[in-house]
Amino acid sequence: MDVQARAQAEIDTVVGEGLQRLPHWEDRPSLPYIExxxxxxxxxxxxxxxxxxxxxxxxxxxxxxxxxxxLSSLFGSRAPLTVFLVLRSDSVGECVVCP
Structure with a gap:
């Protein structure tokens, strides 16, 4: 099952098929895949x-x-590049949407 289909199935389970209502903040514990x-x-x-x-x-x-x-520059250092590379690395932490 692809990510979008699995997410839709989780929402349908919590709020009902065809979005009988929108998800509420209180539904959050029941939507771990969406989170x-x-x-x-x-x-x-x-x-x-x-x-x-x-x-x-x-x-x-x-x-x-x-x-x-x-002249002020947010991207005048290597820090944004380092953060970018760390956030894009699959070897850092655990992939939270992987099956």
Whole structure:
């Protein structure tokens, strides 16, 4: 069974076939697969940047681009790349939506 079909089956079991009602917060303990999908989605693509902002200390030209002194950059370090690689690695932690 694919992920979407399994998720739909879990929702149908909890709220009834054909969505007789929308899921409520109180249904959360009964929807472990849906919660696992949400966690895996946020692990794979976080909703917010996870880097540390940096600012240039001097005017600079990098690969033909002018970077003025004081320019703030969230992606001016390797931290976002490191976080990106860790979050994308299947060897870190356990795959929560794997069968």
């Amino acid at each position: 696992a999908i949400l966690k895996e989605t946020l692990r794979w693509h976080p909703a917010m940047p996870l880097g540390i902002p940096h600012a240039s200390v001097d005017d600079d030209i990098y690969e033909g681009y002018y970077i003025p002194k004081g």
